[in-house]
Amino acid sequence: xxxxxxxxxxxxxxxxxxxxxxxxxxxxxxxxxxxxxxxxxxxxxxxxxxxxxxxxxxxxxxxxxxxxxxxxxxxxxxxxxxxxxxxxxxxxxxxxxxxxxxxxxxxxxxxxxxxxxxxxxxxxxxxxxxxxxxxxxxxxxxxxxxxxxxxxxxxxxxxxxxxxxxxxxxxxxxxxxxxxxxxxxxxxxxxxxxxxxxxxxxxxxxxxxxxxxxxxxxxxxxxxxxxxxxxxxxxxxxxxxxxxxxxxxxxxxxxxxxxxxxxxxxxxxxxxxxxxxxxxxxxxxxxxxxxxxxxxxxxxxxxxxxxxxxxxxxxxxxxxxxxxxxxxxxxxxxxxxxxxxxxxxxxxxxxxxxxxxxxxxxxxxxxxxxxxxxxxxxxxxxxxxxxxxxxxxxx
Amino acid sequence: xxxxxxxxxxxxxxxxxxxxxxxxxxxxxxxxxxxxxxxxxxxxxxxxxxxxxxxxxxxxxxxxxxxxxxxxxxxxxxxxxxxxxxxxxxxxxxxxxxxxxxxxxxxxxxxxxxxxxxxxxxxxxxxxxxxxxxxxxxxxxxxxxxxxx
Numbered sequence: 228x229x230x231x232x233x234x235x236x237x238x239x240x241x242x243x244x245x246x247x248x249x250x251x252x253x254x255x256x257x258x259x260x261x262x263x264x265x266x267x268x269x270x271x272x273x274x275x276x277x278x279x280x281x282x283x284x285x286x287x288x289x290x291x292x293x294x295x296x297x298x299x300x301x302x303x304x305x306x307x308x309x310x311x312x313x314x315x316x317x318x319x320x321x322x323x324x325x326x327x328x329x330x331x332x333x334x335x336x337x338x339x340x341x342x343x344x345x346x347x348x349x350x351x352x353x354x355x356x357x358x359x360x361x362x363x364x365x366x367x368x369x370x371x372x373x374x375x376x377x378x379x380x381x382x383x384x385x386x387x388x389x390x391x392x393x394x395x396x397x398x399x400x401x402x403x404x405x406x407x408x409x410x411x412x413x414x415x416x417x418x419x420x421x422x423x424x425x426x427x428x429x430x431x432x433x434x435x436x437x438x439x440x441x442x443x444x445x446x447x448x449x450x451x452x453x454x455x456x457x458x459x460x461x462x463x464x465x466x467x468x469x470x471x472x473x474x475x476x477x478x479x480x481x482x483x484x485x486x487x488x489x490x491x492x493x494x495x496x497x498x499x500x501x502x503x504x505x506x507x508x509x510x511x512x513x514x515x516x517x518x519x520x521x522x523x524x525x526x527x528x529x530x531x532x533x534x535x536x537x538x539x540x541x542x543x544x545x546x547x548x549x550x551x552x553x554x555x556x557x558x559x560x561x562x563x564x565x566x567x568x569x570x571x572x573x574x575x576x577x578x579x580x581x582x583x584x585x586x587x588x589x590x591x592x593x594x595x596x597x598x599x600x601x602x603x604x605x606x607x608x609x610x611x612x613x614x615x616x617x618x619x620x621x622x
Numbered sequence: 623x624x625x626x627x628x629x630x631x632x633x634x635x636x637x638x639x640x641x642x643x644x645x646x647x648x649x650x651x652x653x654x655x656x657x658x659x660x661x662x663x664x665x666x667x668x669x670x671x672x673x674x675x676x677x678x679x680x681x682x683x684x685x686x687x688x689x690x691x692x693x694x695x696x697x698x699x700x701x702x703x704x705x706x707x708x709x710x711x712x713x714x715x716x717x718x719x720x721x722x723x724x725x726x727x728x729x730x731x732x733x734x735x736x737x738x739x740x741x742x743x744x745x746x747x748x749x750x751x752x753x754x755x756x757x758x759x760x761x762x763x764x765x766x767x768x769x770x771x
Binding site for chain 2: 255257258261264265275297298299300301363365367368369370371372373374375376377380383384385386387388390391432433434435436437438482483484485489
């Protein structure tokens with residue numbers, strides 16, 4: 228079947244390039260990227276303020292689109308670092324057209340710059356993209372000299388700010404770890420299965436004040452996968468379909484020092500986008516998988532996703548709302564705090580959400596779960612993406 | 623101009639590792655040789671910029687310059703590290719990493735130290751006023767840190 232919904236839905240409206248007969252250009256890769264972006268936007272009669280989608284695949288650091296967006300001072304709601312070598316940019320255009328046809332971004336910028344020839348002449352390597360990029364990463368220059376313990380130090384800064392602004396307490400954060408561990412006691416595959424108390428959390432060694440060891444996720448091995456197909460086709464497959472009802476994404480920074488407000492994450496954008504697409508509200512969520520890299524992560528995300536008002540996360544979690552039997556069963560696998568955390572937990576959020584909606588979770592099954600939320604957080608509260616999933620009954 | 627406060631490394635601790643210098647940040651680091659804090663500004667839209675860039679993150683303009691900063695600030699967020707974050711911090715723990723808001727309108731990740739050279743958070747808290755101080759680097763530059771004002 229040919230999907231024709233994208234047909235004619237998007238158009239190229241501005242172009243620019245930078246070349247020279249000598250084969251060499253002056254300036255760093257970053258300055259060249261900025262130059263062609265400015266010229267192409269001008270060609271289209273747009274400005275950088277119009278741009279809400281960014282497509283790029285080269286970086287001296289670890290996250291191409293985050294670092295370029297940070298450099299440009301923009302906070303995209305559609306982001307794509309797809310890296311396939313020479314065909315990357317055709318794929319970026321395809322993705323941009325798809326996103327635009329669905330209304331997920333309005334103005335997409337696809338950009339590329341590299342200076343392998345002049346870099347080679349300077350003795351700093353030829354085609355290896357790392358060598359042709361503009362020197363040290365911002366983190367190496369502006370954050371690492373202060374030797375913040377990472378990643379916990381970045382989250383500790385956010386926790387300190389939340390405590391200062393809203394009176395959130397270490398005990399309230401600890402309750403998140405306690406409830407998550409209670410779920411893990413019902414998961415025989417969890418790394419940590421013994422119950423803990425708030426006092427246990429507070430007595431565990433400080434990692435970066437105000438975060439204790441038991442506020443922090445595990446370091447484990449792990450792997451996961453998710454397969455998707457069309458809902459129509461899914462209905463003829465082996466398991467009951469789990470429908471993607473809504474999605475949303477927003478990234479706000481790469482370094483914690485560039486996070487605009489340490490008490491509000493991009494989930495305040497991604498969550499409402501996902502809920503709007505799904506036609507649902509937080510009250511409709513039967514079970515939530517909310518990235519628990521640290522207890523403060525969960526608290527911030529509960530607020531930003533709309534489960535409670537900003538600043539009231541501490542009081543919201545204090546009564547055990549996330550625990551078995553609570554009003555918002557969350558991180559039912561035991562989460563990154565107790566189940567597993569190989570470095571990136573997002574895949575496991577999706578796996579657990581699907582298992583809950585299929586009724587496959589045994590002792591920890593949330594009865595009658597029809598709608599699940601899985602929310603991923605990347606970087607240091609940097610990149611947020613919300614997925615709302617539902618059973619066939621929610622179609 | 624307030625007195626320039628230089629905080630030597632604690633007894634037995636090495637100087638901090640000198641950070642790399644990016645293409646846009648040369649003037650920032652050069653100024654630290656004389657313990658001066660300068661901040662990048664966009665002359666097109668009159669926005670202060672930190673970290674220094676080759677284009678303004680507000681308007682993408684490239685007409686940029688560095689101007690002296692007041693050298694004061696307010697603690698926006700902070701965390702005390704009970705153990706070194708890297709091998710170069712042996713002998714310095716516990717120490718404080720913080721985000722400090724400058725009156726120029728930018729926020730810096732930095733350290734907060736005690737003017738008496740002692741270790742730890744001491745009497746500083748989120749919301750407190752601080753002023754810049756300087757830790758010597760082996761290459762003649764200084765690393766900007768802050769002390770309680």
